[in-house]
Amino acid sequence: MTLVHPFRKSLLVLVCVAALLPAAASAEWAASPGEKVRNSFGPLKGERASMCRGACGLGCPDSCKQRVSYECLDSERLMRVSTYICSTHQGCRDHDDCLDRCTQNQAVGFDCDGYCHSEAVNSYGLPNATSWAGGGGPFDGPPILFEYTRETPDGLEVAVRCPEGSQLQCNGVKGQCVASGGASVDPVFDSYPAAGAGAMRISGFRAGRLCGDSVCEQATVIRVTGQDTCERGPCTRYGVEFEYENADPAAPLDCTGEVTAGGDFLGNMLKRAADSAPQMGDGSGEDGMAELMGMFQQVLKSADTPEDVQISMAPLDEHGNPIESQRVGNTYSGPASVPRTVAIPSASGHMVVPMYQLMGINSPPEARHVRCSHKGIPVLEVAFQLQY
Numbered sequence: 001m002t003l004v005h006p007f008r009k010s011l012l013v014l015v016c017v018a019a020l021l022p023a024a025a026s027a028e029w030a031a032s033p034g035e036k037v038r039n040s041f042g043p044l045k046g047e048r049a050s051m052c053r054g055a056c057g058l059g060c061p062d063s064c065k066q067r068v069s070y071e072c073l074d075s076e077r078l079m080r081v082s083t084y085i086c087s088t089h090q091g092c093r094d095h096d097d098c099l100d101r102c103t104q105n106q107a108v109g110f111d112c113d114g115y116c117h118s119e120a121v122n123s124y125g126l127p128n129a130t131s132w133a134g135g136g137g138p139f140d141g142p143p144i145l146f147e148y149t150r151e152t153p154d155g156l157e158v159a160v161r162c163p164e165g166s167q168l169q170c171n172g173v174k175g176q177c178v179a180s181g182g183a184s185v186d187p188v189f190d191s192y193p194a195a196g197a198g199a200m201r202i203s204g205f206r207a208g209r210l211c212g213d214s215v216c217e218q219a220t221v222i223r224v225t226g227q228d229t230c231e232r233g234p235c236t237r238y239g240v241e242f243e244y245e246n247a248d249p250a251a252p253l254d255c256t257g258e259v260t261a262g263g264d265f266l267g268n269m270l271k272r273a274a275d276s277a278p279q280m281g282d283g284s285g286e287d288g289m290a291e292l293m294g295m296f297q298q299v300l301k302s303a304d305t306p307e308d309v310q311i312s313m314a315p316l317d318e319h320g321n322p323i324e325s326q327r328v329g330n331t332y333s334g335p336a337s338v339p340r341t342v343a344i345p346s347a348s349g350h351m352v353v354p355m356y357q358l359m360g361i362n363s364p365p366e367a368r369h370v371r372c373s374h375k376g377i378p379v380l381e382v383a384f385q386l387q388y
Contacts, residue, residue, distance in 0.1 A: 029100045030054030030093035033141025040146060041153050042100040049153050052146045053100065054093045055086035056132040056139065060146065063087070063135030070160065070187060072175035076168060077159045077190050084146040087139040091124040092132050156194050156378050160187035163218060186220065189382050200374040202242040207382045210237040213352055221385045226359030231334040234359040240370070240382060245348040247374060255353065255372040257338025260383075338370055363388040 031037045031054045042050035052060035060066075064086040070078040095116055102112035120129040131137060149157045162168045162177035166185050169178050177185045189205050208218040226234030314327035338355050345351075353372065365388070371381040 028097050030096045031144045033088055036145040038147040043104045047152055052084055052086055053096045054088050054144055056089055056092040057135030060084045061135035070175045071173045072170040073159055077161050078175045078187055079149055080158055080160055082148045085143050087143050089140045091120055095120045156192040159190045159193050161190040163188045189380055192378055199377045200247040200379050202244045202380055205242045207240045210239050215241050224357045224386055224388050230356050232358055235356045237356045239354040241352040243350055247344045247347055249344050249346055251375050252341040252343050253372050253374055254341055255339055258369045260367045260369050357386050360388050
């Protein structure tokens, strides 16, 4: 029997896969400098599909300039278009195409990230590859414009409408909501036009600060002043309300409240890393550190925002039981700032989804993107700007 050194074995696997990758798929998903593409994704489907292929950085990196515009759907509704203006280089395009080919055709357990990162370093040097990974240069041409009306290849496009006191103005395809004084105002959520006949549907959607059990001030910019009282301290209550129909009362409304900008930088970074990384530990308990990190990762994934993460620790007695009197950490078990589930009282009616934000000290503004679904089908979404 011939023994193969582990390093030589790994090298052999890399060489074999490298030889197979170009033949596995001839398509290239990276866009070219100066190109404008719409709803352009990598080859994978669903939530795993990658966006902004060819941009320097991960996915649509923060280094891309972003803007939101609207196109008229009809006389009352608009469609939101999110545009990412991203710098590019041949090395970034090669790297993204490498990743897309590899992940589409990978062998089980093969490290596509490591392989494609190594290819970039070997071809363009470590300084360039490192800079590109963070969204930096050098660049080799004009930026690419990536337009998205949905976030996944099979996702539903959102229809929005002008809020109360404003009117829709269309100039060709482009549209905007204009208030009585002539100022442009942001539209509000209306519906998912392509949702199937069996989907829960809402109307009369309103979002803003809550007064009791209703939205008293319709706005997506929420001033967190601490004028309300929550279980965890001074807070500001806000939320959404709407009329609904075609719901199944046996299934709740499932909501998430992702922080997309600002807020707790370190907490957001840890949360994003936990959500995107492969699960650590296999449940066997053979690697104690891996199992511990895997448990920590599951805790982070279970929350939508850093402030809702619940972690506590307690020493064990001689029988292996936790000593509760010596437990330390965050033991709050009350309602989350954005509820994970909301009971639906009947097949149709009126609903309010309450939320809150704790009063912060010198906290930076943050964006909170709230999405709710029913039986796996999107029902509503809204982006709140929380200002302190």
